[in-house]
Amino acid sequence: MYIGDWLARRADLTPHRIALLDAADNLRPITFRLWHTNVSRTARFLAGRFGVQPGDRVAVLAMNCVAYLDIWFACGKLGAILQNLNWRLTPTELAGLIADAEPALLIYGPDFVEQVRALRSAGIVTPGIALDADCRADPGDPVFAERDAYPDTPLQAVDLTADTPWIICYTGGTTGLPKGAILTHGNVFFNVVNTVAGWGLRPDDVTILNAPLFHTGGLNVFTAPLAHIGGMSIVCRQFDPDQVFDLIEQQGVTIYFGVPTMFLALQRHPRWETADFSRVRWMISGGAPCPPPVFETFRRRGVPFRTGYGLTEAGPNTFWLPDDDIEHKAGSVGYPLPHIDLRLVNERGEPCAPGEVGELQIRGAHVCAGYWRRPAETAATIVDGWLRTGDLARRDEEGCYTIVGRLKDVIISGGENIYPAEVEAVIAGHPAVLEVALIGAPDATWGEVGWAVVVLHEASRQQITDIERQILDYCRDRLARYKIPKRVIVVDALPRTGAGKIDKRALRREFVVEG
Numbered sequence: 001m002y003i004g005d006w007l008a009r010r011a012d013l014t015p016h017r018i019a020l021l022d023a024a025d026n027l028r029p030i031t032f033r034l035w036h037t038n039v040s041r042t043a044r045f046l047a048g049r050f051g052v053q054p055g056d057r058v059a060v061l062a063m064n065c066v067a068y069l070d071i072w073f074a075c076g077k078l079g080a081i082l083q084n085l086n087w088r089l090t091p092t093e094l095a096g097l098i099a100d101a102e103p104a105l106l107i108y109g110p111d112f113v114e115q116v117r118a119l120r121s122a123g124i125v126t127p128g129i130a131l132d133a134d135c136r137a138d139p140g141d142p143v144f145a146e147r148d149a150y151p152d153t154p155l156q157a158v159d160l161t162a163d164t165p166w167i168i169c170y171t172g173g174t175t176g177l178p179k180g181a182i183l184t185h186g187n188v189f190f191n192v193v194n195t196v197a198g199w200g201l202r203p204d205d206v207t208i209l210n211a212p213l214f215h216t217g218g219l220n221v222f223t224a225p226l227a228h229i230g231g232m233s234i235v236c237r238q239f240d241p242d243q244v245f246d247l248i249e250q251q252g253v254t255i256y257f258g259v260p261t262m263f264l265a266l267q268r269h270p271r272w273e274t275a276d277f278s279r280v281r282w283m284i285s286g287g288a289p290c291p292p293p294v295f296e297t298f299r300r301r302g303v304p305f306r307t308g309y310g311l312t313e314a315g316p317n318t319f320w321l322p323d324d325d326i327e328h329k330a331g332s333v334g335y336p337l338p339h340i341d342l343r344l345v346n347e348r349g350e351p352c353a354p355g356e357v358g359e360l361q362i363r364g365a366h367v368c369a370g371y372w373r374r375p376a377e378t379a380a381t382i383v384d385g386w387l388r389t390g391d392l393a394r395r396d397e398e399g400c401y402t403i404v405g406r407l408k409d410v411i412i413s414g415g416e417n418i419y420p421a422e423v424e425a426v427i428a429g430h431p432a433v434l435e436v437a438l439i440g441a442p443d444a445t446w447g448e449v450g451w452a453v454v455v456l457h458e459a460s461r462q463q464i465t466d467i468e469r470q471i472l473d474y475c476r477d478r479l480a481r482y483k484i485p486k487r488v489i490v491v492d493a494l495p496r497t498g499a500g501k502i503d504k505r506a507l508r509r510e511f512v513v514e515g
Helices: 006-013 032-050 066-078 091-101 110-121 144-149 185-199 216-221 223-229 241-250 260-268 292-300 375-381 420-428 467-476 504-513
Strands: 018-022 028-031 057-061 081-084 105-108 128-130 165-170 180-184 206-209 232-235 255-258 282-285 305-307 341-345 358-363 386-395 401-406 411-413 416-418 433-443 447-456 487-490
Touching (some): 018 032, 066 165, 185 223, 206 255, 260 292, 411 447, 420 447, 420 467, 447 504
Parallel strands (some): 081 165
Antiparallel strands (some): 165 180, 433 447
């Protein structure tokens, strides 16, 4: 099976189709032929100027841009490995990741000149390439535009297999150095196949790429699948609500992926009520549990909206909820995609019956090859081919899955299991609540109880004086008694990890350990 440079094949098949619109350059269109030409020149630049070879790591520290995608696919041509660095991290944290992967190059954008200087001051001397000639950490750093002087003629074919690493994508850990999941050419390919076949992607689909490319979501939710099938991505520097509304209305966006905070920002925006969603086929949320009111608000605007599930180590795309199930199974992630095995197991490793909560385990060709230079953690996480996700889910009688929380976040109160996602979904339905996180706290009677940490809508902050009682009364009508939080804490904002997820460890440190 041909597993190599499928962007070249796409350029042959549909050379004049628009692959990318560059939002940073007045929506400049880039055809598949031109994209492939640029990728070929980039590959020759990396190999000819810097000697990049198969297996070498190429680190990128940049906001979303077309050059980022060129580098990613150039690495694929060369058999090199993209290390997509999280730009939210401090220089100290970045230094740890660079020491971990030992990249041959560090390519950086204009926003991160100071971080690169700090890395070099700390002794990180990896050769650097500046994406912007006017923003260099050192005047002697080469500039990415030099690649345009290189020919676009085909390179000597590299012997790639499905097991050849393509990306080291770091997980959003809350303690210690994040783990680098090794995504191979086969992993990316089978995520493409599963997504196109299971989600019904079409060559005429148009999406907005504003999820950060340092996440698997930015790379693989839509970008790689649409490149494979011949669809179009609008490359945006980052999420901006006004830009999203403009592109939806003016560029015929048909599908859109984001995280819950992005969708909440869209719904709070003044343009929400008048936005034209008529060409949007559907939207999908991922990265964190999505509050149920978000679903209902989109439904009222006639937009099919579903929540997905994925993780860096697997794809990330794993499930699909059919259109017919969107309303009566709202909040469920759906059914497994075509070439994926799933199982739920209890704490004894036994299969779970329908309705029983257990750990979700995944097997398939989209599951990563393990963690970079971490054999012990790889062996503990991928056992007999099954990826132990650490996520808890239940499956109904029809085979539809719902994620209920993280194994490590389960609260055991008086011998009963409390799954935070279930309680959070209820509290998020209160009209005053914008965001909520449930954390466990010690209790002399029950061993452990739940505390709800909430952020209120702006309009509610000045009007509600007895919000704790109101929220608890709201829960009493909707939750079993043992699930009702014993305390409600109001905060201005919830802390987040580098991956943008709510940082419950930080909340426990602030309110449980110190409170």
